[in-house]
Amino acid sequence: MSKFSRMMDIVMYLQARSLVKAQELADMLETDLKTVYRDIESLRTANIPIEAKSGRYGGFYIPKDFYFKAPKLTPEEIAVLFFAGEILVKKNGFMFEKDFKTALSKLKNTLAKEEINISSDKISSISYEIESLKTRLWENLFYIIEKCISEKKSIDVEYYTLSRDEVKRRTLDPYHLIYKNGAWYLIAFCHWRKEVKIFRVDRIKSIDETGIPFKIKKGFSLRDYLKNSWQITRGEEADVVVRFFPPASRLVKEMEWLPTQKIIEEKDGTIIFSAKVSGLMEIKRWILGYGSQAEVLKPQSLREEISSEIKKMLKHYTSTGKRHKTAEKEDNKN
DNA sequence: TTATTGAACTTCCCAGGGAA
DNA sequence: TTCCCTGGGAAGTTCAATAA
Numbered sequence: 001m002s003k004f005s006r007m008m009d010i011v012m013y014l015q016a017r018s019l020v021k022a023q024e025l026a027d028m029l030e031t032d033l034k035t036v037y038r039d040i041e042s043l044r045t046a047n048i049p050i051e052a053k054s055g056r057y058g059g060f061y062i063p064k065d066f067y068f069k070a071p072k073l074t075p076e077e078i079a080v081l082f083f084a085g086e087i088l089v090k091k092n093g094f095m096f097e098k099d100f101k102t103a104l105s106k107l108k109n110t111l112a113k114e115e116i117n118i119s120s121d122k123i124s125s126i127s128y129e130i131e132s133l134k135t136r137l138w139e140n141l142f143y144i145i146e147k148c149i150s151e152k153k154s155i156d157v158e159y160y161t162l163s164r165d166e167v168k169r170r171t172l173d174p175y176h177l178i179y180k181n182g183a184w185y186l187i188a189f190c191h192w193r194k195e196v197k198i199f200r201v202d203r204i205k206s207i208d209e210t211g212i213p214f215k216i217k218k219g220f221s222l223r224d225y226l227k228n229s230w231q232i233t234r235g236e237e238a239d240v241v242v243r244f245f246p247p248a249s250r251l252v253k254e255m256e257w258l259p260t261q262k263i264i265e266e267k268d269g270t271i272i273f274s275a276k277v278s279g280l281m282e283i284k285r286w287i288l289g290y291g292s293q294a295e296v297l298k299p300q301s302l303r304e305e306i307s308s309e310i311k312k313m314l315k316h317y318t319s320t321g322k323r324h325k326t327a328e329k330e331d332n333k334n
Numbered sequence: 335t336t337a338t339t340g341a342a343c344t345t346c347c348c349a350g351g352g353a354a
Numbered sequence: 355t356t357c358c359c360t361g362g363g364a365a366g367t368t369c370a371a372t373a374a
Contacts, residue, residue, distance in 0.1 A: 003359075021342070032361050037344070055369025058342050 006031065007039050011048060011062070019059040027221065081107065142177075144207050145186060149174045154191075154212045158205040167205055168192070173214040176222055177201070187225065189217055196220060240283060241274045241298035248293035272297070280305070 006029050013028060014020055022040075026033045040050050040060060049066050053059055073081075085104050148155050155174055160167045172188035175196070179185075184201035196217065244252045249271040253263050261275040277283050280302050287294045287306060296303040 023342085034345095034362085035360060038360085052343060053369085054343050054367075055341070057370065058368080060343085 003039065003042075006035075007043055010036070010039055010043065010050075014050065014060060014062045015066075017061075019053065019061050021059040025060070030222075078107075141201060141204060141207055142184075144209060145174055145177060145201070148209060149177065152213055152215070154210040154214050155188075156208040156210055157199075158207075159199055160203040160205055162203070171210065172199070173216070175216060175220070178226075187222065189214070196225065236280075237276060237278050238280060238299050238302070239274065240277050240280070240296070240302065241272060242287060243295045243297055244271050244273055244290065245293045245295075246270070248290045252290075274298075284309075 009029060010025055013025065022033055022036045025036045029036065040052075043050055049063055051061050051063060053061065082104065085101075144155065152173075155172050156169065157172055158167050158169050170193075171191040172186070173191075174186055174188045176187045177184060178187065186199045186201055186204075187196065188199060189195070190197045246269040249269060252273055253265070253271055258275045258277065261273065264272040264274075266272065280299075284302060284305060287296060287302075288309060296306055
């Protein structure tokens with residue numbers, strides 16, 4: 001993110017709230033506290049009236065009478081905004097649908113008819129399909145979680161744990177909601193486990209507000225928490241090294257799967273993919289998806305797990321073959 | 335009423351990384 | 355090589371809450 005974008009985000013964030021701590025801004029922008037102070041200093045130099053309230057319960061704020069004039073948008077930018085609106089509101093159960101619609105209608109009101117027409121023409125020539133965000137299915141759940149995250153208040157939930165096939169009541173301090181790979185997840189401090197854990201929202205069977213305030217664990221950073229996760233679940237950190245054979249090698253090197261990844265290209269067309277990964281469960285599925293075109297070199301434990309998985313698969317297919325032959329014989333008899 | 339404490343803003347110096 | 359940006363560390367200042 002550029003310094004300019006960060007500064008714009010700071011202004012927008014401060015304008016929408018009454019008092020914001022520098023640390024909160026740093027977390028939101030995923031940057032350092034001192035960078036926030038420097039950006040605020042730059043904004044003040046540019047005559048943006050950012051005031052500070054020192055001491056306990058202090059923070060930064062922009063006086064209510066300050067009005068930051070919206071920039072003039074190009075037809076392309078307007079088209080992109082309406083396009084995003086089409087995707088989010090019409091098809092995907094966007095959780096802030098009502099606010100988004102009013103924001104778009106406000107924007108429309110500021111535009112000339114010709115600008116709206118140009119934008120509509122641009123949208124009609126593009127289509128884009130993404131899977132549903134499915135928030136409507138759990139609208140009330142989302143409302144309570146989102147409310148408790150912003151008010152920093154704990155929740156009591158009944159949560160279904162897939163691995164143990166049991167429902168357990170837990171008290172959670174909700175930190176963050178994240179949508180990844182077709183599912184919503186809640187990152188929260190679990191009072192029962194005494195650590196920050198990830199919960200799938202659709203496995204929450206019931207939810208109650210406790211009204212008890214909480215503080216985010218000191219030193220917790222969402223970016224650090226998720227930095228080496230393959231998708232969403234976490235586990236012990238491990239250095240994973242995989243050899244990919246063509247054509248999978250060409251596919252793998254096209255993408256950035258993890259920020260820590262390194263790829264060494266060999267003369268024979270294979271690649272050596274290495275990365276630091278938090279938890280092996282998800283990367284195991286990813287590697288298995290490439291079948292015979294991937295070979296785990298490290299760690300040995302993952303190599304053995306995949307080998308055992310392949311043996312099990314082989315057993316299924318050979319026994320299915322026997323069943324298939326038996327069934328054929330039965331058919332011939334009839 | 336005053337001293338203490340804790341939280342948050344403020345400022346400085348230094349080092350590392352990337353772009354020019 | 356230089357400059358700019360960013361982050362680490364540390365010390366100082368301010369102010370509200372709390373205890374004595």
